[in-house]
Amino acid sequence: MRPTFQQIGEAAYYRWQRRGFEHGRHEVDWLSAEQELLFALNYQLIANHRLDGLPSRFLxxxxxxxxxxxxxSAPRASFTEPRLVLPRSLGNTSLFSHEICDDCESLHQESVGDHLDEFIKSINQGEGEVKSFEPVAAFKGLARAALAIIPERELQYFEDAIEWVSNTDHDLDSRTIGGLDCFLHALPEPSSFSWIALARRIEADExxxxxxxxxxxGQHVFQIAMPLCVRDEDLEVSWIVPRASSPFGVGRGPVESRLKIVPLASVARRLKLIAS
Ligand SMILES: [Zn+2]
Incomplete structure (x- = not known):
C-alpha cells in the first residue's frame, strides 16, 4: 500500500513542526515522511527487545x-550455556537465547561474528583500530541475529536463510542473492539504550x-532486509525497501537522520566501506 499525497503532506508537516518550523528542509521532510509511511502502512512489528541496562532475559x-x-537437540547437540543473541558490538549485554547450540555458536563466532564486530567498529570509530573484514560475513552476522530472535512460527519461511548464514563459504551464492545492503541511519543524538526490532510485511502481494x-x-540504526525468504520468491530482484530510521511508528524517529546505503555483498576483505 502506498501512502496518499495527503498522508505524506500531513506527516511532512508534523516533521516541520517538530523542527520548530525551520525553513529550507521541505524536500527532505517530504521524502522522509514518505519512507516512514511506506514502512508504517506495510509492516507490523513482530519482535522488539531492549539490549542493555536491564537484567538478563532469555529467549x-x-x-x-x-x-x-x-x-x-540434546544429547546430539550440547547447550553449555545461554548465548548472546547478538554481539556486544551492537550493544547487547542482556538478551540471551537457549536455542543456539555450542557448535553453531563457535562456528558463527569464527565465520561471521568477528567480521560483524569489525564492521560495526569501522562505522563507530573509523579506521583507527579496525581490522579488515568480509562485508558479506558482516551481513550474515546481522541476519543471524535476526534469525535468533524471530518468533518461532516465522522460522519456517527462513530455512534457506538459516543454511546460508551457517555456511562458511561466503563466496557461495553471495554474488547472486541480491539485496545485501545495510541501510545505515546516523542519528543526531545517541540512543539512551541499544535495541533490536523485527518487522514483517502485512500483505502477501506487495x-x-x-x-x-x-x-x-549509539548514534546509528542498522537496517537490513532478510534475503532468501520463501515469502519473497515472487519479488526477489525488484523489491523496494522502505527506509525507516525508526520501526516504532510515524513521527517516533528523529527528525534529522542521515542515511547511507552500505553494500555488503562483496567477499573481498575491506577496512572501511563508507566515506564519511
Ligand atoms: Zn546448532
Whole structure:
C-alpha cells in the first residue's frame, strides 16, 4: 500500500513542526515522511527487545532446547550455556537465547561474528583500530541475529536463510542473492539504550521484502532486509525497501537522520566501506 499525497503532506508537516518550523528542509521532510509511511502502512512489528541496562532475559526453552540453526537437540547437540543473541558490538549485554547450540555458536563466532564486530567498529570509530573484514560475513552476522530472535512460527519461511548464514563459504551464492545492503541511519543524538526490532510485511502481494531487521546502538540504526525468504520468491530482484530510521511508528524517529546505503555483498576483505 502506498501512502496518499495527503498522508505524506500531513506527516511532512508534523516533521516541520517538530523542527520548530525551520525553513529550507521541505524536500527532505517530504521524502522522509514518505519512507516512514511506506514502512508504517506495510509492516507490523513482530519482535522488539531492549539490549542493555536491564537484567538478563532469555529467549527459548531452557528445558530440552532445540538449536535454531542446525535443529539439533540434546544429547546430539550440547547447550553449555545461554548465548548472546547478538554481539556486544551492537550493544547487547542482556538478551540471551537457549536455542543456539555450542557448535553453531563457535562456528558463527569464527565465520561471521568477528567480521560483524569489525564492521560495526569501522562505522563507530573509523579506521583507527579496525581490522579488515568480509562485508558479506558482516551481513550474515546481522541476519543471524535476526534469525535468533524471530518468533518461532516465522522460522519456517527462513530455512534457506538459516543454511546460508551457517555456511562458511561466503563466496557461495553471495554474488547472486541480491539485496545485501545495510541501510545505515546516523542519528543526531545517541540512543539512551541499544535495541533490536523485527518487522514483517502485512500483505502477501506487495513488492516489499517480507522481513526487515533493525539494530539500534549509539548514534546509528542498522537496517537490513532478510534475503532468501520463501515469502519473497515472487519479488526477489525488484523489491523496494522502505527506509525507516525508526520501526516504532510515524513521527517516533528523529527528525534529522542521515542515511547511507552500505553494500555488503562483496567477499573481498575491506577496512572501511563508507566515506564519511
Ligand atoms: Zn546448532
Amino acid at each position: 527459548g526453552r531452557e528445558a530440552n532446547p532445540r538449536c535454531r540453526f542446525c535443529e539439533g 513488492p516489499f521484502p517480507y522481513l526487515l531487521a533493525f539494530f539500534g546502538t
